[in-house]
Amino acid sequence: MAFGRSVPLVALAALLVAGPALAIGSFSPSAFKFATTVPDDGKADPAGWQEASAELNFVDTRSIIPHLWSCRVRVGMPLRTGALGPVSPESAAEMSAGIATEASGTVIHSRPEWLGAEFCVAFKEEMTRLFRRDHPSLAPE
Numbered sequence: 001m002a003f004g005r006s007v008p009l010v011a012l013a014a015l016l017v018a019g020p021a022l023a024i025g026s027f028s029p030s031a032f033k034f035a036t037t038v039p040d041d042g043k044a045d046p047a048g049w050q051e052a053s054a055e056l057n058f059v060d061t062r063s064i065i066p067h068l069w070s071c072r073v074r075v076g077m078p079l080r081t082g083a084l085g086p087v088s089p090e091s092a093a094e095m096s097a098g099i100a101t102e103a104s105g106t107v108i109h110s111r112p113e114w115l116g117a118e119f120c121v122a123f124k125e126e127m128t129r130l131f132r133r134d135h136p137s138l139a140p141e
Contacts, residue, residue: 027056027104029097032075034089040079046137048079050092056100058119060108069116071123073100083137095135103127 032052040048053074060067075096080086103126107119131138 026101027097029090029093031056031100032093032096034075034092036079037076038079046078046081049076050079050087050089051076052089052093052096054096054100056104058104058108058116060114063113067113067116069114069119071116071120073124073127075127077135077138081137084135087138095131095138099127099130099134103130 031054033054034050034052036048036050038049051074053072055070055072057070058068075092077087077092077095103123107122107126108114110122
């Protein structure tokens with residue numbers, strides 16, 4: 001009986017080791033590789049634009065058999081704002097990882113179980129809401 005219950009845990013441990021975008025309890029900023037898509041012209045405010053696309057892995061271990069899925073997210077923000085000044089790719093990645101971590105915890109616990117596609121829609125909506133709440137000068141309209 002003990003062996004039967006340990007198989008899902010071994011599979012989960014293997015996934016955690018193999019999935020670089022997933023950290024236990026939080027997402028790593030390294031999952032968000034920001035690149036400039038519109039250079040800062042030095043005139044407008046906000047100015048320029050940078051984006052990152054990330055494949056984030058999720059594991060729901062609330063049942064005996066863990067549920068695994070991933071969501072592709074795209075995050076974009078200005079290179080410079082009046083409120084924050086310059087926004088480096090590293091700062092953008094830190095903010096995005098924090099927002100993704102908070103959003104995943106909120107969304108995963110809002111239902112007893114999820115289908116991956118439904119979770120991804122709710123997760124992206126929650127990320128947008130949190131960006132607007134925490135970083136209004138960066139959030140899309």
